[in-house]
Amino acid sequence: MNVSGHTLDLFGPSEAALRTGAAAPPPPERLADGAVLLRGFALADEALWREALDAIVQAAPLQQMVTPGGHTMQVRTTSCGTWGWTSAESGYRYARLNPLTGQPWPALPEAFRRLAHDAAALAGFPGFDPDACLVNRYAPGTRLSLHQDRHERDLRQPVVSVSWGVPAVFLFGGLQRSDRALRLTLQHGDVLVWGGPARLRFHGVMPIAPAHHPAFGPDRVNLTFRRAF
Ligand code: SIN
Ligand code: FE2
Helix, strand or coil, X not given: CEECCEECCCCCCCHHHHHHCCCCCCCCEEEECCEEEECCCCHHHHHHHHHHHHHHHHHCCCECCECCXXXXXXXXXXXXXXXXEEEECCEEEEECECCCCCCECCXXXXXXXXXXXXXXXXXXXXXXXXXXXXXXXXXXXXXXXXXXXXXXXXXXXXXXXXXXXXXXXXXXXXXXXXXXXXXXEECCCCEEEECHXXXXXXXXXXXXXXXXXXXXXXXXXXXXXXXXX
């Protein structure tokens, strides 16, 4: 639109972005029914997240859990929130106490809760109030095999995933393990939401390729927010 020599860009950067000089975040990408990718959605609060993550890992150190099949997981995990995701030979379950320390998990930081809520709302899931956050740290070469997240009580609640550090190729499959998976590169600060008809889609992570991130070194860190109960 051009009015008296000025170009008015109705869909240009927001006022806040113009003030700070930051680029406007790209619009939400709909990947499938119930699955939305929000590129760079967490970036604005990066410093705060790093600080909160450091405190969580200090109180609840990353651990390599054992799968029900008796294998040691490659990924190192911890949790925050009322419920922590745990795996043992006896099965997967959400637990109030950290099996490593015998203590409750660190509280879910308010900024984490807000971002997960806002991302879910943008993806079409208003009112999301997570009570569990699983933290996964992937060293180079680490992968996560295809699985469904189905140990939460109310499957109408979505899963919100936030990625930090080096990129990962995320496999977003279908409702059957054998369905062809979409390959999606998740970058530092990206947020992915899946719920509704996408809630039980199989997903996983390809082996992390060697790379370097200024804040996370060679690793990738992913946080998934869930409503466990
Ligand atoms: C998960 O499925 O628990 C984690 C997914 C990811 O690391 O992106
Ligand atoms: Fe998962």
